[in-house]
Amino acid sequence: MKLLLVEDELEIQDFLKPSLADAGYEVDVANDGQAAEKLASAHVYDALIVDLGLPDQDGIDLILRLRKIGVASPVLILSARRSVDDRVAGLELGGDDYLTKPFALAELLARLRNLLKRNIAVSAGPTMLRVGDLELDLLRRRASRAGDLLNLSPQEFGLLEYLCRHAGRVVTRSMLLAEVWGMRIQPDTNVVDVHIYRLRGKVDSEGRVPLIKTLRGVGYVLETQEAATA
Numbered sequence: 569m570k571l572l573l574v575e576d577e578l579e580i581q582d583f584l585k586p587s588l589a590d591a592g593y594e595v596d597v598a599n600d601g602q603a604a605e606k607l608a609s610a611h612v613y614d615a616l617i618v619d620l621g622l623p624d625q626d627g628i629d630l631i632l633r634l635r636k637i638g639v640a641s642p643v644l645i646l647s648a649r650r651s652v653d654d655r656v657a658g659l660e661l662g663g664d665d666y667l668t669k670p671f672a673l674a675e676l677l678a679r680l681r682n683l684l685k686r687n688i689a690v691s692a693g694p695t696m697l698r699v700g701d702l703e704l705d706l707l708r709r710r711a712s713r714a715g716d717l718l719n720l721s722p723q724e725f726g727l728l729e730y731l732c733r734h735a736g737r738v739v740t741r742s743m744l745l746a747e748v749w750g751m752r753i754q755p756d757t758n759v760v761d762v763h764i765y766r767l768r769g770k771v772d773s774e775g776r777v778p779l780i781k782t783l784r785g786v787g788y789v790l791e792t793q794e795a796a797t798a
């Protein structure tokens with residue numbers, strides 16, 4: 569697994585590079601956005617770790633530009649900014665997960681594993697999506713968990729499909745409003761919360777490992793089952 573670490577703080581570089589190597593990753597380091605863009609357009613990385621406070625540009629702008637030039641690798645954002653707004657902005661603009669500095673190495677490694685696993689977890693055939701024991705038949709619009717058919721409304725199915733396609737990643741309310749409900753503006757509505765509540769009642773019914781997690785003020789994540797049981 570090959571990673572690109574975009575971080576200007578030497579202290580963090582010196583700590584992360586050997587730690588990630590110990591964990592079995594091959595790591596390239598970029599000190600600024602320009603170097604990162606150069607490396608990311610020349611190599612394919614399994615994941616990027618991007619600090620938002622770079623000397624030459626904002627990390628968010630870098631992520632946006634990388635997405636524009638076709639870099640599709642998952643991005644873990646590192647930032648000293650703690651506000652919920654910053655986290656939401658980072659996730660909506662192309663980041664896949666967010667870690668606030670200071671962080672524990674164990675947490676970074678866990679988030680990274682989760683990001684890297686999601687491609688494997690969602691073993692999508694052309695008409696089937698699978699995340700752990702959750703299975704979605706996209707042709708018949710039917711979902712089941714551990715073989716039990718879930719009785720979902722079309723809206724709930726759409727919501728679950730979106731969560732499955734982004735399994736292991738945080739999705740925000742406005743992402744769901746835009747993608748599932750087609751609402752580009754953010755109306756003052758609790759439609760997402762209501763549907764998540766109902767969906768959770770069906771997907772995570774009693775006795776099952778809960779898969780749909782709430783990140784307060786930020787959004788939701790459909791855990792891959794290994795992560796959920798860990």
Ligand code: CA
Pocket residue numbers: 575576577619620621622623
């Ligand atoms: Ca920095």
